[in-house]
Amino acid sequence: MFSRIPRVFVSASIALLFLVFCTTLYLYDDVPAYHASGDAQVPTSKTEEHWDQPGQDGASQDAKGDVASVATDIDPAIPSTASASISLSTDGSNKPLATSQEYVEKPEQGVEPEKGLNHSPGQSTAPRPSGTDCPADVQFLRRAATEQELTDRVRYTRSCIEPVFSAEVDRDEVVNISEPIFKGATELDLLDCWDIQLPRCSPVKLTVPTPYPKEDYAHLIFGIATSYERLNDSMPAFAHWLSGTGSKLVASVTDIEEKTRTEMGSLQDEFQAAGIDAVMVKPLNPEFKTSENHFGVLKDMVEHSGPETQWFAFLDDDTFFPNLKPLSDALAKLDHTKDAYVGTLSEDFSAIRNWGYMAFGGAGAYLSAPLAVKLAEKVFECIKDSSLAEGDIIIRECVYTRSKAKLTIMPGLYQQDIQGDASGFFEAGLRPINLHHWKSWFEAPVIAMAKAADFCGDCFLQRWRFGSDTVLSNGYSIATYRDGLETVDLGTLEGTFDKFDGDFDFSIGPLRKPYSKKRKRSYKLLDAEITQRGDLRQLYVWKGNETLGELDEVVEMIWRK
Ligand SMILES: *[C@@H]1O[C@H](CO)[C@@H](O)[C@H](O)[C@H]1NC(C)=O
Ligand SMILES: *[C@@H]1O[C@H](CO)[C@@H](O)[C@H](O)[C@H]1NC(C)=O
Ligand SMILES: *[C@@H]1O[C@H](CO)[C@@H](O)[C@H](O)[C@H]1NC(C)=O
Secondary structure (H helix, E strand, O other): OHHHHHHHHHHHHHHHHHHHHHHHHHHHHHHHHHHHHHHHHHHHHHHHHOOOOOOOOOOHHHHHHHHHHHHHHOOOOOOOOOOOOOOOOOOOOOOOHHHHHHHHHHHHHOOOOOOOOOOOOHHHHHHOOOEEEEEEEEHHHHHHHHHOOOOOEEEEEEEEEEEEEEEOOOOOOOEEOOOOOOOOOOEOOOOOOOOOOOOOOEEEEEEEEEEOOOOOOEEEEEEEEEOHHHHHHHHHHHHHHHHHOOOEEEEOOOHHHHHOHHHHHHHHHHHHHHHHHHHHOEEOOOOOOOOHHHHHHHHHHHHHHOOOOEEEEOOOOOOOOHHHHHHHHHHOOOOOOOEEEEEOOOOOOOHHHOOOOOOHHHOOOEEEEEHHHHHHHHHHHHOOOOOOOOHHHHHHHHHHOOOOOOEEOOOOOOOOOOOOOOOOHHOOOOOOOOEEOOEOOOOOOHHHHHHHHHHHHHHHOEEEEOOOOOEEEEOOEOOOOOOOOOOOOOOOOEOEEEOOOHHHHHHHOHHHHHHHHOEEEEEEEEEEEEEOOOOOEEEEEEEHHHOOOOEEEEEEEEEEE
């Protein structure tokens, strides 16, 4: 018995030794492999140094300044299983994901970050769902990005607003908010967003006016003259301000003779489906020009009006109201039982020199009911007698020669005779009752812009200063000024548009000189929606220069109901 035990031990020891030998061999064999995988991060490290160089312009300077605040802005509950698209963490520490943008924001320096760079082989074998499986929270951004052609990767900032509704808001005041908007930016890959981790929002309180009450506007009737196609194209814009209001739209369709019953029927159906009470009529005379029908439609408007109708409004097909409430309120200050002719001049004095003193068509010309009824009987003779076949001129001459009404200028109406970059207008803290020329002389996504008016009424285009260099013009832009706000005179209008001379002083002046793109970086509203739970989501975008490989930058502003 005693002799047997050592023998067992000896064989066990031999076996053990053999095992150790083999294992050592195996391990040594594997060492290089371990090194290889252990060093997998090295290239990233190098690129980090590269990317981490100071930015060359004001905007990346801003980003730098925000690093400190990033950590507190991230939901600690978010698991740090870094996603392929946004984490390029290089030093192995649990750096918050959102800081990763710091290291990948300079693709022009020749180091385009590879997708999945930090996914070491075998780390994730789960099949990756396609881009359509993005979290619900980025669906709106993704949809908008696809429709509006943003870069696939965007630099993304999320900003949450907690509105405090108050009837006592001074709309001319630009309240200072100490918090910056640009903090906790991250980089998102919109084509690969199944595991995107969004930075958490810490809400900022902004005091805004109370939303417009839902009212009935049956006392207003609107008339336009336009082609079938333009009417069709204008439907979404009309729907924004007319849908469900009780107001009627009478449209003189100038090419109605060329359209079949089916075509007219389907257009009519479309308007009806959008909740617009629209009547489509034939021009009074097939020979009439569109501009003559512009006035001629009055006859049809009167026919389709009722005892409730107080005001008859002639509009251009691109006249847009963020909401009807301010128009209705402003008209309510006037006496609709007397002859009244209401509107506004062009902002451009040279246009007044050319066309004269009248209610310029794009801002609308508004006739009180008695005057409208009186002039409707004289439509043919007024068109025949007019000195110029321009709708607003025919209206003016008809009013002046057939009544004693004189033009009442209504503040808040705008012809918007500005071309090119209209941002100065939208960033001036104005409270426009209407907008115009937004799809011709300049481009502005008015329907998306006016979602702000749906959400908090008169807060549309209300302004706030954020931090030391940023101004939000709600529904239009977020502008950062390289040299801070000390020198920016927010009391004057920035002359961003093409024509910048004394002709605008009498209306929207004083003007100040426009900033260069270097000194002022504007994130313009791209899209907006009211969510099912009643939140307002706005996407403000700064377009990067593709030639330079710059990413588009997006600020998603979420106004919680
Ligand atoms: C807000 O900030 C601006 C400049 O950034 C300053 O001129 C102004 O006095 C501030 N307003 C208030 C109420 O602090
Ligand atoms: C009408 O507008 C819609 C888009 O709103 C478009 O799809 C359709 O082709 C247009 N129809 C005509 C006849 O222009
Ligand atoms: C983009 O950058 C290139 C090269 O600097 C420049 O030539 C071009 O004008 C820029 N494009 C825009 C839209 O700024």
